[in-house]
Amino acid sequence: MRGVKRFGVWGKLSPRYVGPFEILEQVGAVAYKVALPPRLAGVHDVFHVSNLRKYVHNSEHILSYILIEIQEDMTYEEFPAFIVDREVRKLGNREISYVKIHWSNHDDREDTWELENVMRERHPHLFEELE
Template sequence: MLRAVKPKILALEPMAHFDFEVDAAAQSRQRSYADKRRKDLEFAVGDRVFLRVSPMRGVKRFGVRGKLSSRYVGPFEILERVGAVAYKLALPPRLAGVHNVFHVSNLRKYIRNSAHVLEYEPVELREDMSYEEYPVCILDREVKKLRSRKIPYVKVQWSNHAAREATWELEETMRREYPHLFESTS
């Protein structure tokens, strides 16, 4: 019986050898494609980086929940390099429960941009830690049409806020509470 099986095995051997060659060629080709896009990331102590957080359904991490949460948080300063591919970050106190050493694949370099720096103006606070906002100007007008009614709205820029943070308010309410805004536009 062994003699009858041996020729069949020998006949299959070249095909098995061929499969290994095909697999090795495919593996080599895939490696070359992957290496073209791969870049080794290295950071220096003092660099600032973003930390990647992966959104998971029902899991609340870093204070935000859901698929619309941020993919990256930060920027954080690198304190030291730990091993060949890990870095220790300076995390704020609100992230005290998070381990501060991360693999390089979870980091993205932060490129300083002057648009990221927020200017602030001092605001007078009341005793109850609130402050007064007042409208600065009207930026736009719009009429919303319902079935049988037309409702006029105005886009109002508020004090201590930029123009991009303007809100749509009922024109009737704004005329009643802030008539000085409409004196020059009427």
């Protein structure tokens, strides 16, 4: 037997609690309707109070945002802000240089690895600090 399947994951290490989610309304004396994200569309949105936990405030849960200037055609300009890291990867007998780029209007989780020679050609100002 494989165990319990919770939130799309089998086994003992499947998540028991997910969230936090906003409580929309109290349905009965001991039941609450919860605002679930689209990825949990198959889950019934009313829970018994025993299945809920009180939210404990954590300062890391606060969402930060960056104000973006949006043009009239609903687009915005995006550009590489700075180089975070460099790496050389071996592919057969060749060495390929990559740089990790931090993009404007994005947070650290959205940094991307780009070919160094392409970035040097398009954005030479990024490499002035490194040399």
